[in-house]
Amino acid sequence: MKIENLKFDEKGLIPAVVQDARTKEILTVAYMNLESLHKTVETGETWFFSRSRNELWHKGETSGNTQKVVSITTDCDQDALVVEVIPAGPACHNGTTSCFTETLVEKGKVGSVGIIPELVEIIEKREKEMPEGAYTTYLFNEGIDKICKKVGEEATEVVIGAKNRNPEEVKWEAADLIYHLLVLLQEQKISVYDVLEVLVERHQQKRASTKNTK
Structure with missing residues (x-):
């Protein structure tokens, strides 16, 4: 599988689901363009594209909460990514481990390696x-x-x-x-x-x- 085969949207972006490589917890969902994906591969840390600021950003550049990349995989349609990382700190700007903290539906508890x-x-x-x-x-x-x-x-x-x-x-x-x-x-x-x-x-x-x- 080559990066060039990925399917970016009309704005040149592809969604990236960031997951803790150890705990398997979903940390955040962000977007990458071709340049940020190449930087991610080259540096071994996550880089994304900010749609609101219209610029690249290096996760943890100011906070220190960088994310060391372990693997990057794509889905069967090649239009989305899962980026497994080892985080150096919280993924969310609110200071939580994950951006996903609000429960919409919960129907009982199940045993989990979490x-x-x-x-x-x-x-x-x-x-x-x-x-x-x-x-x-x-x-x-x-x-x-x-x-x-x-x-x-x-x-x-x-x-x-x-x-x-x-x-x-x-x-x-x-x-x-x-x-x-x-x-x-x-x-x-x-x-x-x-x-x-x-x-x-x-x-x-x-x-x-x-x-x-x-």
């Missing part, structure tokens, strides 16, 4: 502020031995629930295991995203190996 970055942020904050009475504070105060013990206990509970063929128990204990594992990673100063990167690398290696054997 809870992982939320928990990571809370655990980091707990270790920094150590609020009295918080369970996470208790774990950090007790130290690595207690945290490791809890990870082991929760893993065992998952195994017991699975052996008992008890789906409800497995769900609850697996949730406890994930939480305590995140606490352990924070204590070790290991980013959960680095762990996920290992999974991605393994998957890609396995996929490449499978292709080579065909």
